[in-house]
Amino acid sequence: xxxxxxxxxxxxxxxxxxxxxxxxxxxxxxxxxxxxxxxxxxxxxxxxxxxxxxxxxxxxxxxxxxxxxxxxxxxxxxxxxxxxxxxxxxxxxxxxxxxxxxxxxxxxxxxxxxxxxxxxxxxxxxxxxxxxxxxxxxxxxxxxxxxxxxxxxxxxxxxxxxxxxxxxxxxxxxxxxxxxxxxxxxxxxxxxxxxxxxxxxxxxxxxxxxxxxxxxxxxxxxxxxxxxxx
Numbered sequence: 001x002x003x004x005x006x007x008x009x010x011x012x013x014x015x016x017x018x019x020x021x022x023x024x025x026x027x028x029x030x031x032x033x034x035x036x037x038x039x040x041x042x043x044x045x046x047x048x049x050x051x052x053x054x055x056x057x058x059x060x061x062x063x064x065x066x067x068x069x070x071x072x073x074x075x076x077x078x079x080x081x082x083x084x085x086x087x088x089x090x091x092x093x094x095x096x097x098x099x100x101x102x103x104x105x106x107x108x109x110x111x112x113x114x115x116x117x118x119x120x121x122x123x124x125x126x127x128x129x130x131x132x133x134x135x136x137x138x139x140x141x142x143x144x145x146x147x148x149x150x151x152x153x154x155x156x157x158x159x160x161x162x163x164x165x166x167x168x169x170x171x172x173x174x175x176x177x178x179x180x181x182x183x184x185x186x187x188x189x190x191x192x193x194x195x196x197x198x199x200x201x202x203x204x205x206x207x208x209x210x211x212x213x214x215x216x217x218x219x220x221x222x223x224x225x226x227x228x229x230x
Contacts, residue, residue, distance in 0.1 A: 002039040074190040081152035083210040088157045099154045128164025131201050137176040146179040155207050
């Protein structure tokens, strides 16, 4: 069975233009190429992806790969969560309560427990990682509550003193929820890597709309994958 250009792009969470560019440069195996009409053999591209540590999206690709032990895409986790705006509150407790209440991707019955777990973690040490960013998360994975990870992006109504490591006020939260510790550590590492980029922080301060945020992340991921492979 073959995949079209757009099907293949979805499975890699990349722009079709990027795939076409790689095809033209001979960096990716193409089954058929004629006037920009491409087809990709499923078996070949699965093998190619594994060889180059490229992750095929499970959501779009359950028939190709369904291994729960595989690393998770940062983009998939962020799309699984909400992007929330104008989160209000004059304290860590109030902001987290407002954010949790507004998450639509979690059952209402789960929210009180989640809020308690987030506050338990903040009582140990602030999750303010610097540059105006905090990554609230429970102390332990939520194995029974979650089948897959999610990251909820929360833009605050106004910056908040969060006892961050650099003492800067926090303007954005990434609430990270994972079913297992390995997945948590992997996503935390990938998110932290993105946040080390000052240009990305400046972009976040512009309070981008959801579509623009995901486009920026997809382009950054594509650039990283290209650098890692080639």
